[in-house]
Amino acid sequence: MADDNATTRRAFLTHALRGLGLLAVGGAAAALAQAGAAGTVWQIDPDACIQCGQCATHCVLRPSAVKCVHTHALCGYCKLCFGYFESESIPDELTGTGAEFQRCPTDAIRRRFVEDPFYEYVIDESRCIGCGTCVKGCAAYGNGSLFLQIRHDRCVHCNACAIAAACPARAIRRVPADRPYLLKQTRAPA
Numbered sequence: 001m002a003d004d005n006a007t008t009r010r011a012f013l014t015h016a017l018r019g020l021g022l023l024a025v026g027g028a029a030a031a032l033a034q035a036g037a038a039g040t041v042w043q044i045d046p047d048a049c050i051q052c053g054q055c056a057t058h059c060v061l062r063p064s065a066v067k068c069v070h071t072h073a074l075c076g077y078c079k080l081c082f083g084y085f086e087s088e089s090i091p092d093e094l095t096g097t098g099a100e101f102q103r104c105p106t107d108a109i110r111r112r113f114v115e116d117p118f119y120e121y122v123i124d125e126s127r128c129i130g131c132g133t134c135v136k137g138c139a140a141y142g143n144g145s146l147f148l149q150i151r152h153d154r155c156v157h158c159n160a161c162a163i164a165a166a167c168p169a170r171a172i173r174r175v176p177a178d179r180p181y182l183l184k185q186t187r188a189p190a
């Protein structure tokens with residue numbers, strides 16, 4: 001049974017790493033096609049971001065081009081995920097996963113049972129508005145596996161990014177268009 005569990009978790013990690021690879025390659029192709037003359041695009045440094053909420057409100061797009069990204073390889077697959085659950089509303093014994101227990105205001109996080117006591121959390125980008133609320137919860141109580149990134153299949157590559165101008169942490173900077181993501185796993189342009 002222990003071997004089965006290890007195999008299942010290994011399969012999930014493999015899946016997660018493959019997903020990150022696709023994110024980088026697919027994003028790179030889109031970004032390269034639209035990058036400015038300097039060959040750079042805007043991106044959020046997840047280590048500098050303080051999840052102030054302005055990524056949701058200051059992008060020229062509605063919803064924002066900023067989305068939550070999940071590095072599954074860093075995730076603890078926690079049953080009580082504080083990126084998913086509102087910490088103040090969790091009773092001693094978890095009684096449900098209804099909206100009243102959830103942190104995300106748009107129901108953009110999918111929670112799926114893996115094996116006791118592990119759960120997988122997947123972001124539905126079509127619902128995510130880049131508010132960073134889940135990121136703040138995961139950073140405060142969890143592994144920090146959730147973070148914000150400008151998605152280059154949505155960003156229109158403004159000459160001056162309106163979010164970068166407003167960002168109180170100066171967390172948004174230009175990165176090479178052929179490595180357009182700053183993934184937590186690598187801490188370098190991917």
Ligand code: SF4
Nearest residue numbers: 104128129131132134
């Ligand atoms: S809490 Fe905000 S950043 Fe996180 S998934 Fe929901 S909308 Fe996206």
Ligand code: SF4
Nearest residue numbers: 059155156158161162
């Ligand atoms: S460059 Fe423009 S579209 Fe892209 S994240 Fe910034 S404000 Fe939004």
Ligand code: SF4
Nearest residue numbers: 049050052054055167
């Ligand atoms: S504006 Fe800056 S600090 Fe605020 S959520 Fe966006 S990247 Fe993070």
